[in-house]
Amino acid sequence: MKNFKTLCITIASLFLLQACNDDDNNNSTPPEQPVAVTIVDAAVANGNFTTLVAALQATGLDATLADKNAKFTVFAPTDDAFDLLGEEAVTALLADTDRLSDILTYHVISGEVDAATAIASAGQLVEMVNGDSVGLSLDGDMLLVNTATVTITDLTTDNGIIHVIDAVLMPPAEMGTPTSNIVETAVAAGNFTTLVTALQAANLDTVLADTSKKFTVFAPTDAAFAMIDEKTLAAIIADQEVLTNILLQHVIADAEVDSVTAYSLNDIMVETASGANITIDINSETDMLTFGGVNIVTKDIYTTNGIIHVIDAVIVADVELPTVPMSLVDVAVxxxxFTTLVTALQATGLDTVLADLDTDYTVFAPSDAAFAKLPEGTVAALLNDTDTLSNILLYHVVPGKVMSDAAVAIASSDNNQVVTANSAQVALSFTDGMLFVNGAKVSAADVMADNGIIHVVDNVILPPTAKGTPTDSIVDIAVANTNLSTLVDALTTADLVTTLADETATFTVFAPTNDAFAKLEPAVLNALLADTDALTSVLLKHVVSDVEINSVAAYGANGTMLTTAAGDMISVGINAETGMLMIGDTNVIMTDIYATNGVIHIIDTVIAE
Structure with missing residues (x-):
């Protein structure tokens, strides 16, 4: 230890001596001080915040955020975020510096709040520099500030932290000094006449006019009520118990839940005045606040006894609706x-069947737009072939009532095929929040009729090809199909012909056409054909062994993976826009070519990876 101390003293002395010599020689230069990088410096240097920087300069807030002696946290909207407002709106804000300053300071917290702290504060309100608060919440692993998503976190500067967001935050409406209660406000607005009528019918108008109480009301507009079938709405209004339960589902009693508080309650269920629990949520696709899955289109209308938020649909939820004397056909008409569907039902006489009020059905109903996707002339031909048309229509019908939640449960189960009215099977699948019936997406669910339910689908669902009694093997079929000659040559080169001709085995083959092979670069294709091992590996990616997967089973596998004969995994999906079955990144353009030892599906691209 003594030696160590001596060494330290010696080194220190040397430094001191050197320092003295430097002073004597007058050669010393002060160490270069690092240049401080402020929030404004970082935003300018980044290049993705030109509009934000221009706005800060227009309001003089650039000087504030460049203060090296202060600390700030900025939720910084990108140029793309400002672009969502529109050029005209941005120009107007740059000309209204008071309003712009309020908006900009609504993006700033005094002090440093890193991502970990912000995430830990999810579900809470945080005060911003302008005096208003934002609601922090989580959408999975993503942090939300009100409805804006934080896309990049913790860009540190010498005077604070920047978190990048994908939308501009707008300060909430000022409460002001309301002069009208909830009911008076609704009456004066002029677009809540049905709501007011319903409140009066349920004797709730006096309750919501009580200024000694506080309420939060999610108010459906007349247009929202108009989405309910006219006869159904009349029956609801005539049934006071049902009407009361529905209306009270739109009310939170003894609380004023403003929009910012609602943002912080993202994905939380709140108890309504009916006793039902309804979820407040932020739609990550639209960035809209929702209540019970319904969009809140106008927020924070303050009254003397609470807050109104305007919604675009009526929340029925689990309330059992009164019986409405309307058949499925009546509702469709x-x-x-559904004019094409109704015409088809009438042409086949199935309109009478689906009008039977004593029997319940679930109809996956193609809209007019769905029928319009069929090749030109198809509908006219079908109307002249009523046997084929009847079979197609019955393939859209399931006996009994299957509500959307039950359909999703079936779709999520191991047994996700149901029997249709033509005694065939149809597969239900649920992925990415979408319910599919074979390749058709359910675009609207639970349209109620007296004898069943309509789920609107965006494609006509064609029945699968009947298996019959195949006479040829997979290889025989491929050889006979001139569009598969390249595949046959490849199978021959890879010595897989014998394998796929084996009548004692079973295969599902996703067969690329000649055009599919032609998509490959000639050099790649030639190299592949010259490398037997590589060619075999690629070809086996198109084969699933020991199972015959028909199209319905494949649709049912939507969102899952298959193990190929090559030993790797390949995804099964449905293109949500076209309804086409997809294997990996390839489209299945023809299904269910049955062989004596399996089934072939034709695809438009070679599966190379």
Missing amino acids: ENGN
């Missing part, structure tokens, strides 16, 4: 979006 009245809706107006």
